[in-house]
Structure formats: C-alpha cells, structure tokens
Amino acid sequence: MAASESPPPHPPKREVFDVRAMINTDNKGFVRPVETYTETGFGLYMSRTADHPRFHRLESWLLPGLGLRVSIFHLVAGHHTGQRLYLDVGEFSGPDTHGCWHAEDWYLDLIDVPGRPLELVDVDELFEAHHAGLLTADASVRAVGIATRTLVGAAEHGHDVAAWLASAGAPLTWESGR
Template sequence: MTTQREIAEQLGLPVHPPKVEVFDLVANTNTDPKGHVRTVTHFRHQPFGLYLARPTPGHPTIAALESWLLPALGLRITRWYYHPGHEKDVDFYLDVVDIEPGEHRWRTVDHYLDVVVRDRRAAQVLDIDEFVVAVQAKLLDPETAERAMRRACETVEGLARHRYDLAKWLRDNGIELSWHGQLTEDPALRE
C-alpha cells in the first residue's frame, strides 16, 4: 500500500495528503494512515461517539492510546500512555477531523490542525504551518479548510471559557466521556 508520505513525494508536495483512518468494529481493527492494521482491544459505542483503546506495539515512545471519535464536534480526542521516560506534559490530544460513522465501520479524515490540552491549564493549536501548506497545495478544498479552522478555533475558545477543563466543556456540549483512569497497566489490555 502507498503511504501518505509516498503520495506527497510523488506529487512533489511539501506535505502529505489528509490522513485517513478506518475503525472496523467487526474485525476489531484500526487501519492507520500508513495502512498498518492494528488490533483494537476495546470499542464502545455511545450516541455521541465511538471509544477505542489499543496498544501501540513497536512504537518507541507510546505504549497505548485511548480515543473518542466525536462526529458532532469533528474531533478525535486521545489520551496517550507513554513508555517510562518518554512522558509529555499533555493530557489530551485533539485531532480536527471529519468523521464518517457507520454500523460496522467508522472512518476519519484528518485536517492537519491539532489541539493539545493541558487539563485545567492551557490549550494550544498545533500544525498551523502544515495546514497552510496543505491549503496552498489544494489538498483541502476551501469549504473543508474553513470548517477545520472553525472547529479548531471553537474548540480552543470553548476550552478557554471553561478554564481549559475538557470534561466540563464536553459536558456543556452534551458529551460525557469515560476513560480507563490513571495508567496502572496498559489500558488497551484491560477490559
């Protein structure tokens, strides 16, 4: 399978095309943007979104992840679990995405912009430079680019209004997320 980087290089682009991921609820897999199929240990569907937990085998710094796909907000909210010595001062990582829910399969298309949240302390938009290059390279049409930028701005504004308390902001949007809690073992291996 051709990777996003290979596609960008073939097209002579300084940035990869939008990253696409597939979440197969029947096969319990997550196909990442590079085409690698990863086993998902836990999917949970709620009216507002889809939860998943999986290990990240072979990753040098990240042991596992938990994510929520939230179509109404156009966000994928992730908690990373790092290998000892690789921890980062980030509580949540929010990808700005389009989400296509389905009964057996969900799909996301990443729109470059990300928001890192240091819970109850700060939020910061990342990858604006990559977003601008992608727009200039026409990898995002104007409508999609505007939607992505609006989502990122509304997210940061909402978080700021709630003093960067992600759970409180989400509750005000009718969303109550549940996580496995503080890491005592790989969350993707627990039920």
C-alpha cells in the first residue's frame, strides 16, 4: 500500500448487550461481564470494567429513539483528555425476544468536552464506508441527520449535552455520579 493510501474501511461495528446473561459482546466477538444493566423507557444503561490500556471502566447508555450511544470512559492515568461524554451515532434497538439489545455504529462520533461545542469526528470514515458499500445511502443520511440534530440540540442548551438529552426525553444518570 502506498504511503498516501489509507487502509480499507471497516464494516460497521456491531455489539450485543445480553441483559439476561449480564454480558456484552463487542464487534470482535469478545465477551465481557457486565456489572449493571438498567432498562428504561428511553434506553439501556450498562456499566462494566474494561481491559483496555486507556480506560478501566465503561458506562454507556443506548438511546434508540435518538440514534445515540452515550458513554463515559473512565481513563487511566496519563490518558485524560478533558472529555466528559463520547457519543456514537448509529442504530440501537432492544430488547429482542431473548432480552438482548443491539448496536450498530455508523462511524460518526461526537466528543463532549466541558466549555466547548461538541466536536464531530470520523466524517471521513462515514464517507469511505458508504463509498465501499458498507453503509447504505439511507443509513449514511440518517447518521448525518442524527449528528446534526445532536450538535444543534447541545448548542441550543449552552453546549450542555446532558441538558439537551433530558429535554429530548432521556434524562441520563450514571453510577459514577457524573
């Protein structure tokens, strides 16, 4: 591969959140135990430990009605970035007949750092995935719409993502108290 070429895009990341079995299966097939699942009328909350070099705990909310996964990564020393929330854009659903929730990440991410507007990242990945046939035009357009609605909503609430989410019917609570 020439230096100017980028690697081929990866397929959308898919995860399964098995509430009954108290496990989370990531897009690579790794199964991790979950300490807490909480199902609400607006989504699914998960808290678990993480075996990642940059973070030791993960808290996430799947919000099907908003097309978002909102996460707090509890970073290890030396990896703190000032980031409060990390928002994945995609399709989230559940529970199915087996009590499982499903996530399909549509590449676009939003990073919430207090005192700043949300930062939209990975737009290039969305376009590359669509061009490679990994994401339909409909899903790509929906992803852009979700990201746009989130950017505007947070801006209208003084760049306070939590306040916008609460006004949109998703008042998030976190075990860590954030």
